[in-house]
Amino acid sequence: MKGSSMTTHMGSITVDSEVISQYAGAVAVECFGIVGMGITVKDGLVRLLKKDSITKGIAVTMNNNKLTLDFHVIVAYGVSILAVADNLISNVKYKVEEFTGIEIEKINIFVEGVRVID
Numbered sequence: 001m002k003g004s005s006m007t008t009h010m011g012s013i014t015v016d017s018e019v020i021s022q023y024a025g026a027v028a029v030e031c032f033g034i035v036g037m038g039i040t041v042k043d044g045l046v047r048l049l050k051k052d053s054i055t056k057g058i059a060v061t062m063n064n065n066k067l068t069l070d071f072h073v074i075v076a077y078g079v080s081i082l083a084v085a086d087n088l089i090s091n092v093k094y095k096v097e098e099f100t101g102i103e104i105e106k107i108n109i110f111v112e113g114v115r116v117i118d
Contacts, residue, residue, distance in 0.1 A: 006065070006101065015100055017060040024069055025054035027095045033084035038074040038112040046113040048074055057112075066105035067096070073109060077116045085109050 006013050028034055029051075037049045037057025049057050059070040069092065075084050089107045097104055 015102070017062075018055060020067065020096065020100060021055040021058040021060045021069075023099055024060070024071075024092055024096050025058050027092050028058075028071060028073065028088055029054065031084065031088045031091055033076050033079040034088060035074040035076050035115045035117060038072055040072075040112055046074065048113075048115070062102075063105070066103050067100075068106045068108070069096070069104065070108045071110065072112050074113045074115050075111055077114050081111060 025037060029036055035048065037054050038046045039049065039057055041047050057072040061068045061070075071088065071092075073088070075081055088109060092107060093104050096102075
């Protein structure tokens with residue numbers, strides 16, 4: 001089981017990376033301007049991930065008891081990518097740190113595509 005662990009006076013707590021990425025993905029898709037997570041498939045085509053496979057668009061790494069999150073997102077057409085990224089970073093940082101109790105060192109955002117939403 002890959003994950004992050006911490007030790008308290010009561011014992012050890014281990015949080016699996018899959019749990020962190022699932023929660024971070026749920027927080028991310030709630031952010032304004034985010035259509036969803038996406039991955040690049042062959043020939044540069046980007047595939048929008050369904051809600052049940054959202055963790056494939058997020059990479060979680062742990063280094064020196066701090067998290068690094070990599071998001072591969074698809075943004076809505078017509079919105080400021082900078083504003084969407086700032087909103088995503090602040091929401092995810094606050095909520096994931098509150099949820100896990102582990103400090104986030106870095107959040108990297110990779111914009112995989114732009115979609116027009118109805």
